[in-house]
Amino acid sequence: MSETKQPVIGIIGGSGLYNIEGLTDTRWEKVETPWGAPSDELLIGQFHGTKVVFLPRHGRGHKLSPSSLNYRANIDALKRVGVTDIISMSAVGSLKEELPPGHFVIVDQFIDRSFAREKSFFGPGCVAHVSMAHPTCARIGDALEDSMKALGLNYTRGGTYLVMEGPQFSTLAESNLYRSWGCSVIGMTNMPEAKLAREAEMDYATVAMVTDYDCWHEDHDAVTVDQVVKVLLGNADKARSVVKEVLPRLSAPRPVCPHGCDTALQYALITAPEARDPAVLEKLKAVAGRVL
Numbered sequence: 001m002s003e004t005k006q007p008v009i010g011i012i013g014g015s016g017l018y019n020i021e022g023l024t025d026t027r028w029e030k031v032e033t034p035w036g037a038p039s040d041e042l043l044i045g046q047f048h049g050t051k052v053v054f055l056p057r058h059g060r061g062h063k064l065s066p067s068s069l070n071y072r073a074n075i076d077a078l079k080r081v082g083v084t085d086i087i088s089m090s091a092v093g094s095l096k097e098e099l100p101p102g103h104f105v106i107v108d109q110f111i112d113r114s115f116a117r118e119k120s121f122f123g124p125g126c127v128a129h130v131s132m133a134h135p136t137c138a139r140i141g142d143a144l145e146d147s148m149k150a151l152g153l154n155y156t157r158g159g160t161y162l163v164m165e166g167p168q169f170s171t172l173a174e175s176n177l178y179r180s181w182g183c184s185v186i187g188m189t190n191m192p193e194a195k196l197a198r199e200a201e202m203d204y205a206t207v208a209m210v211t212d213y214d215c216w217h218e219d220h221d222a223v224t225v226d227q228v229v230k231v232l233l234g235n236a237d238k239a240r241s242v243v244k245e246v247l248p249r250l251s252a253p254r255p256v257c258p259h260g261c262d263t264a265l266q267y268a269l270i271t272a273p274e275a276r277d278p279a280v281l282e283k284l285k286a287v288a289g290r291v292l
C-alpha cells in the first residue's frame with residue numbers, strides 16, 4: 001500500500017486577512033525559530049478534526065513590509081508546528097485585462113524579482129539545491145478550484161505571479177515589461193516564501209486576489225493603497241469563504257506528493273556529510289531533519 005500523510009493545513013494571510021473564522025479550540029501561540037521571530041504568533045485550531053494553522057504574513061495590524069518579513073522564520077515556524085500544506089492568500093495587482101479587481105487567480109508559476117531577502121535555509125556549511133520547476137501544488141490547486149466553483153467566484157486556474165521587491169509600486173515601464181513577459185499578476189511577497197516552503201518539503205499553493213490594475217491600464221488610475229484596501233475588504237470575505245470550502249477538501253489523509261513537494265530534499269543536499277557544519281545542521285533540524 002502506498003504511504004499516506006495526515007495533512008496539517010497552514011494558511012498564510014496576506015494584506016487584509018489578519019484572522020480566519022470557523023476553527024475550534026483556537027489559541028494564538030508564540031513559536032521561536034533559529035532564524036528569528038515569525039511575523040506574529042500562530043493561530044492554531046481545529047477544523048472538524050484537522051489541525052489548521054494561520055499566520056498573518058504582515059502581523060496583526062500589518063506592521064511588517066514585504067522586505068522586512070522574516071520569511072525563513074515564518075516557514076520554519078509553520079513546519080515546527082507540523083504544517084504539511086500551505087495556502088498563501090495574497091493581494092495582487094493585475095497585469096491582464098481579463099483579470100479585473102475582485103478576480104481570484106490560482107497561481108501556478110512565479111518570476112522572482114525580489115533581491116533584498118534571505119532566500120534559502122541552506123548556505124555555507126550545508127548546501128542544497130531544490131527544484132523550483134513546478135513551484136505550486138496541483139492537488140491543493142484542484143481543491144481551491146473546486147471550492148471557488150462551488151462558491152460561484154470569478155477565478156482563473158493558472159497564471160504567473162511576478163514578485164517585485166517593493167515597497168513602492170512599479171513604474172509604468174516595469175509594469176509594461178512584466179506584461180510583455182506574459183505575467184498575470186504582481187505582488188511583493190510570494191518569493192522567497194514559495195522557495196522556502198519547497199526547501200522545507202511543504203506543499204504550497206497561492207490564491208492571488210486581484211485588487212487593482214497596477215499602473216498600466218489607460219482606463220484606471222495607477223494603484224494606491226487606498227484603492228487596494230477598498231477592494232481588499234470584499235476580497236477578504238471571499239477569501240474566508242474559500243478557506244471554509246477548501247478545508248474539508250484537504251482534510252483526508254493524502255498520498256505523498258507524486259511530484260516531489262514532500263520529498264524535495266531527497267537528492268538536494270550536495271555538501272558531503274563529513275563537511276557539514278554541526279551548528280548549521282542544528283538550525284536546519286525543523287525544516288530538513290528528515291534528510292539530515
Ligand SMILES: CSC[C@H]1O[C@H](OP(=O)(O)O)[C@H](O)[C@@H]1O
Nearest residue numbers: 014015066090091187188189228
Ligand atoms: C497593501 S498593497 C501591497 C501589499 O499587498 C500584498 O501583500 P500580500 O501578498 O501579503 O497580500 C503585496 O504583496 C504587498 O505586500
Ligand SMILES: Nc1ncnc2[nH]cnc12
Nearest residue numbers: 091092093186187214223
Ligand atoms: N499593483 C500591485 N503591485 C504590487 N503589489 C500589489 N499588491 C496589490 N496590488 C499590487
